[in-house]
């Protein structure tokens with residue numbers, strides 16, 4: 716289980732891919748409740764779900780179970796597009 720700092724739909728698949736079973740989102744829903752009560756929280760949940768869905772589409776997966784540790788790419792470790800997997804390329 717992981718908590719703190721998860722703000723958008725691209726954050727959640729990253730955490731799941733790295734091994735989390737649960738991703739907790741706190742303050743965004745507090746803010747939504749402050750602005751618009753229960754309807755705001757429902758709206759925020761819809762936005763987060765839609766962002767996760769979009770990110771799953773961009774990753775080419777249909778279920779979160781398909782996520783693996785190979786999905787998040789640490790900046791600077793992307794294999795070369797020219798077949799030289801030095802692991803030291805920056806982009």
Ligand SMILES: Cc1cc2nc3c(=O)[nH]c(=O)nc-3n(C[C@H](O)[C@H](O)[C@H](O)COP(=O)(O)O)c2cc1C
Pocket residue numbers: 718719720721739740741742743745
């Ligand atoms: C106003 C506020 C109230 C909170 N109340 C609780 C609480 O009652 N129990 C609890 O376990 N965590 C509480 N938390 C902590 C949140 O559950 C969460 O761990 C923390 O906000 C970090 O996640 P976030 O970066 O998504 O906000 C509270 C956080 C905030 C900002």
